[in-house]
Amino acid sequence: MHPPTDTAESELIDRCKQGSLKHQEMLYKHFYGFAMGIARRYCFNPDDVMEVVNDGFIKIFKTVHSYDTGKPFKAWLRTIIVNTAIDRRRKELKHQLNIELDNAAPVKAGTYIIETINARDIIKLMDNLPAIQRTIFNLYEVDGYSHDEIAGMLNIPASSSRVYLTRAKEKLRKLIVAAP
Incomplete structure (x- = not known):
């Protein structure tokens, strides 16, 4: 399958708005790598990454009718994936000991650049x-x-x-x- 063009992507989104499961699957496959890259930055293990991606796509399919076609779809999708990861993180924080850091002194940082790191x-x-x-x-x-x-x-x-x-x-x- 060739990656959808902007027109094909727009049609794909329109079909998802109509509830087409086939087109939802196509949209999922098309943006899967992009969503994985975002979720990977926020999650430590692969199971959590997959959960965030899948939960994010469920939210996307439930709310795709509210997507504003005047704005880039990728940015909207990215926001949903980030928020899904943050929601998951917030749940985890409830179960961890949180120490109040208001009075903590910031760690002094050196100013140097390593040019060989990517x-x-x-x-x-x-x-x-x-x-x-x-x-x-x-x-x-x-x-x-x-x-x-x-x-x-x-x-x-x-x-x-x-x-x-x-x-x-x-x-x-x-x-x-x-x-x-």
């Missing part, structure tokens, strides 16, 4: 971050959310978001320096 290396190194740090790093640095927005999504203070981001960056720096 995005794939950073993604591998991110697997070593605690879940909350990884989530906040992705939301802030990759997806461009503000600390206030992240705080609202995760039900934590904005100051905690800043501290977790600082700690994530510091841990990544240490991992980069230690990498062979």
Whole structure:
């Protein structure tokens, strides 16, 4: 199957709005890799990634009738997948010990650049971050959310978001320096 063109993609979305299961399957297959890439940034294990992708597509198919065709579909889909991953993360946070970080001192960060590291290396190194740090790093640095927005999504203070981001960056720096 050839990837749909913009016109074919638009028709695919219209058919999904009409409830066509065949076209939902086609849309799923077409955007599966894109959704997996997004979910992978927020989830630690492959089962969680698959759950986020599948839950995200269920939400997409239930709400596709509300999709504004004047806006890019990929951006709408991305938002749903990110929010699905955040919802899952929020549920996990309820079961973890959360320490109030309002009074914690931020970790001082050095200013240096490693020119030999690429995005794939950073993604591998991110697997070593605690879940909350990884989530906040992705939301802030990759997806461009503000600390206030992240705080609202995760039900934590904005100051905690800043501290977790600082700690994530510091841990990544240490991992980069230690990498062979």
